[in-house]
Structure formats: C-alpha cells, structure tokens
Amino acid sequence: MIILIANQKGGAGKSTLCMLLANYLTKEKERAVAILDMDLQRSVTNKFKDAQALNHEPPYQVTGLDIAKYHLVSSALQKEPASLFIIDLPGKIDDEGLQPVLESADLVIIPFAYERMSYEATLIFGEVFRLFNTKAPIVYIPNRVKTTPKKEAMEPVHAELGKKGQITDIIYDRNEFQRVETFFTPKLAAEIVNPIFNQLYEAHFIE
Numbered sequence: 001m002i003i004l005i006a007n008q009k010g011g012a013g014k015s016t017l018c019m020l021l022a023n024y025l026t027k028e029k030e031r032a033v034a035i036l037d038m039d040l041q042r043s044v045t046n047k048f049k050d051a052q053a054l055n056h057e058p059p060y061q062v063t064g065l066d067i068a069k070y071h072l073v074s075s076a077l078q079k080e081p082a083s084l085f086i087i088d089l090p091g092k093i094d095d096e097g098l099q100p101v102l103e104s105a106d107l108v109i110i111p112f113a114y115e116r117m118s119y120e121a122t123l124i125f126g127e128v129f130r131l132f133n134t135k136a137p138i139v140y141i142p143n144r145v146k147t148t149p150k151k152e153a154m155e156p157v158h159a160e161l162g163k164k165g166q167i168t169d170i171i172y173d174r175n176e177f178q179r180v181e182t183f184f185t186p187k188l189a190a191e192i193v194n195p196i197f198n199q200l201y202e203a204h205f206i207e
Helices: 014-027 043-053 067-072 074-078 098-104 116-132 151-161 175-179 187-204
Strands: 002-005 033-037 061-064 084-088 107-112 138-145
Touching: 002 014, 002 098, 014 033, 014 043, 014 084, 014 107, 014 187, 033 043, 043 061, 067 074, 067 098, 074 098, 098 116, 107 116, 116 138, 116 151, 138 187, 175 187
Parallel strands: 002 084, 002 107, 033 061, 033 084, 107 138
Antiparallel strands: none
C-alpha cells in the first residue's frame, strides 16, 4: 500500500506527520513500514541518520529518493500490498516526475491550515491529484493549528474540501511535536494523533 503525505504549501507539517504515522503503524499496529523521503529538505532522512548515529534501533527504514527515479521502484512497491510505504512528497506540483507517484497512490493525506494561502494550496493539490488518480481516497488533516479557528473560517473550508475527501479532527500545534523522531513519539503527541490515525486505519488501510 502506497500512502502519500503531500501539500504544495510549506510549513504544513508533512515530514513530522510522516514520522508520526510511521511510528503509529509500527508500534500500535505492528505493520511493516518504510518511508520514501522525496522532500527536497530531506527532513525525515536527516532525523533517521541522527537516530542511527545514536545507535537507536530503527523500527522502519527511511530512504531518500529523487522523485525522477520513482519509476524505477514503483512496480516493486505495488507488488508488496502487505507493506506500507509512506512517501513524503516535495511541494512542487509542476515537477515532471510527480505524475507516476500520484497514479500509484492508494491513499493521500494532505495536512493543511485554515489560513487562506494554505487552504488554496490544499485545494489546488487535491485537484491536481484527482487528474491523475480518481480512485484513492483523499484525507485532509487540519495540522499545526495554533488556536481554535473561528466558525466562519472553518465552515467554507470544510464545505469545499468535504466534497473531495474526508476531513479529520484538528491537530493543534504543541511543543511535543518538535520532539518527534523516527524511533519515538512523545506520549502527549501520541495521545493527540492516535485517535485520528485509528479512524484512518479502520477506514482506509489494507490488512
């Protein structure tokens, strides 16, 4: 199963969400997981290397991969339905290598915020995804939200995004999320995200 975590708006918390999801799947569900880090900053890859340097046993593998080389591995990934491959996508939707990645996805998770630029970028990415993949579910996660959004800000966003996919509960920004590693999720962070991941797992994940 191939899971994309993507948005063209920077600062949405993609990389942290990748680690949170991978940690949840390995610890709570005992699933075989691997992360393909295609983000240009390689944040997850760097965290993984730091953990290795401290001799932490990795619960899953993290591999940095240029998006242009995805076609070399996509067939192999799709032949492993019991394994879960989480892809941290780069933010550029005009990248020539993006199409085969979108086409191969079984699920796409799009973190976003309620401010206008984030919402508009989220809307555009969802539309681009649907051009190349009409079957995979889209899940929108309000992420790194600083304060409770006003009703008048939430309602139009939910009305529009709700036509295109599922919207989860809000993940509010907490200092604990800055401590997430490829081998560790702080207890409070897990208490916040695990109920959301439980819902997603029951609805969308292949056993």
